[in-house]
Amino acid sequence: MNCKPELIETHRYCAEVANELESRWQSAWSADNLNVIGNPGDADFDSSKPKFYCLDMFPYPSGAGLHVGHPVGYIGSDIISRFKRMQGFNVLHPMGWDAFGLPAEQYAIETGIHPAETTRKAIDTFRGQLQRIGFSYDWSREFATIDPEYYKWTQWIWLKAYSAWFDPTLKKARPITSLIEGLDCGEVKPTHGKWQDFSEDEKTLYINEQRLAYLGEQIVNWCPKLGTVLANEEVIDGLSERGGFPVVRRPLCQWMFRITSFADRLLEDLEDLDWPQSTLRMQAEWIGRSEGADIDFSIDGSDASIRVYTTRPDTLFGVTFIVLAPEHPIVNELIESPPEQCDGNALDDYVTQARNRADVDRMADAKGKSGVFSGLYATNPATGNCIPVWIADYVLMGYGHGAIMAVPAHDQRDHAFAEAHDIEIIEVVKSKTNETFSITDKCFSGKGVAVNSASEYISIEGLDTNEAMQKIIAWLVENNIGVAKVNYRLRDWLFSRQRYWGEPFPIVFDAKGNHYPVEESHLPVVLPNLENYTPAESEDPTPLLGKATDWLHTTAGEAGVDPELLCPDTPVTREANTMPGWAGSCWYEIRYCSPQCNDRFVASDAENYWMGNGVDLYIGGAEHAVLHLLYARFWHKMLFDLGEVSCNEPFQKLFHQGLLTSFSFQRTNKSLVPSDQVEERDEKFFEIATGEEVERVIAKMSKSLKNIVNPDDIISQYGADTLRLYEMYMGPLEASAPWNTRDIVGVHRFLQRVWRLCTDEHTGKMHASLQDAPDNTIERALATTIAKVTHDIPKLAYNTAIASMIEFVNTATSTSKLTADQLNQFVRLLAPFAPHIAQEIFAKLGGDGYIDVAEWPTFDPEKLIADKVELPVQIMGKVRGRVSVSTNASDEEIEKAALSDPNIRVLLETLTIKKIIIVPNKIINIVAN
């Protein structure tokens, strides 16, 4: 007898077999362009078929390569894409690279290697790793944001915004020429003065101020030593996170986007989107629309006044002080000539300190409620009372007018400040429900009834909050003190960076500082090479591209400025700032429709077909819930208004995949131990160095914790199909779950059993045992599985779909009565999840062509209905027995069956039946006592 182990193992589904067949089919798919999809107008493209545009958030290709967390969302999108293809959809499923960004630039600073070189290399690594997982991307549509043919159009879109304004009457973006025409013919009035009286320079200035992309001053965190601007989170206590150098907050003139003009539409249009509730809410809160009033407080002994914004004008009688942000314009004047009661030096110190603190730090000592008295007094217009003006950093310059009317009785922060600085607290709103409430202990910020709210000027005494607000606003307007106002938290978008590795702006400046756009024919403005990438130490913010002097200084003609605007030999300076990382990701979903189009940013008919009502499914991490998704929506709306795209919203349905976490180990003092320094003994974990027991906890995958898992390793051990299946089987796609290498064997064994259903492991041949006549149990199990998988895939409930397939295979294995046709149907169900093994078995069964284009199995609903059903019988909600009845039995029959059950009969002997509840095909509950 021959029992050499290697012979027995030869035809078992294992890593070698998986890897062999996976590479073989991947090559075949690629050679036959299986996943290349055409566009409307192409010879073999059927545009009468429904479309499904399934998009992944494209990755930033880091030098470290993929880890197993990256593919989670990609596997999810691949499954539904393959499913839709089998259901007869035209599926657009592309992939590309978000390739501008800081890490490559940092690396270039350290090594001198051009970011393009490292980025291209990283892209190759990523592409290779993704392809090995067997995704059905149409790689012919691949592009990177750093491709000049791509960023040419990023620059072009920016020019569109530069050449547009927001028409407040039509509530949409329009070409800037329509503004100029409107102003010239008097249809549009400037916000101040008469257009005819404007000088040419004033006119230009005014027009420039109206552009959707405009130059504005913004405060930035400048670190002179590092020669760079830092993000808020990179600044800790006024020092740079990297190196600990001083950081100053100072204004800088930069390109901005007028996203605030679109605030209303960005908010309203959220309603029609099929997005996670939590994300919709986060976007809405970020936009932060509020209704209230602007109110002017006159300063005593001066003609000037302070304008504040409030959401609660009804609390005007309770205003006992005013607070200005340290950055408020009046504060500068105070420092220069301090009033009598104001300590100018102390104020100067406070303002300097506050200005250089990040908002995060201001937030940190919320309890301190620091502030300085300004020496000024203002008048409360409702009471005529004289109230002090304070300066405190809990008021931010970036919101409202940088000044507030403080109502300590009804605002948490004002209350804390008043307590700290001994300022009067006057209650002006009484809660309708909580009568025993004491305003000296804490504030009441809800709505209620106005009290203490009458004076010789106006009374709102006894009015409900809403009525009170209306009445006081009417009075404010009548007396020219204030006006109703809608306010947004959203600020205009700062779009300049002083970096190298980003898209250059297609714009130049003349000697006087006037700006001129580069004409489309001269796009792209290509990023010049630099000798080295280290920023220069400097007191003034300087863009890195300023080093490329040859490129920087040119002539209008060479740069491509319209000769009618500027004589071609005029010397000009190029814009040396670059666009931020967000730029490329703001419109990539559009470009995928026709990535090779070179006469337009997208071919209209392709955009029309694929974008239709927007991307049908957009999968990506929740960390992009606000910024990326808001910015992309803004660009899309702008392009829609200007007639460049056909729909109003880019992403119809959005899904966030969960974070893939990993295990880590924690000492008793809560510090973490890298995973390679821990050993497992008897299901307990010990730190090797100390022998101390450590606790296994969930943590993010990180280099320092040594708990990163590389998909390549998993594939070489089990194959790509096992990796795909495991990542989807771990739990719901939207939930975070810890990677546990131990569990992978489960799905691998499942694939082995699938393999064994048709393959003799000794010979590698097809089983002769496949039946001809279908068995009823198997038929029903198969129908159930088809129903479950077909139902679960559109919900992206892959874990339960896989569980039902496992159940089917277990049934098929234990009965061994499967027919070739049943197996064929089953592998078609499996194909979206584990495409390679499914394809191999499909081919072995004599399937025609590729399984990817085979038909999705259907089932006869009749087969799902059993003729008998077992019902649990409860007495007072506890299961005491079970009866078997026919599915269509009447309530009387069921009741009779339940009461005649011996167990039930015994139990009921001492009880009186009050009621019997029968839930059809579910349960019987006898109410008795």
Added chain:
RNA sequence: GCCGAAGUGGCGGAAUUGGCAGACGCGCCGGAUUCAAAAUCCGGUUCCCGUUAAGGGAGUAUGGGUUCGAGUCCCAUCUUCGGUACCA
């Protein structure tokens, strides 16, 4: 602080509208097979009491409530994770 999400066996997780809690997988236990082991196949596996069994009790973070019936609905509390803006 505020907002959002979530707490179910030893572990990952199942559970249409309130209707048999623990599907499926891992791990563990037992059996078949084997000289033996691996692999495979079959069976068991929430906890407690019941020496086995029949059976009983408890149980979905905690404490209340609604209901014939609650993992699911309501109120309060605790814990964890994610987001963040002292937003007037």
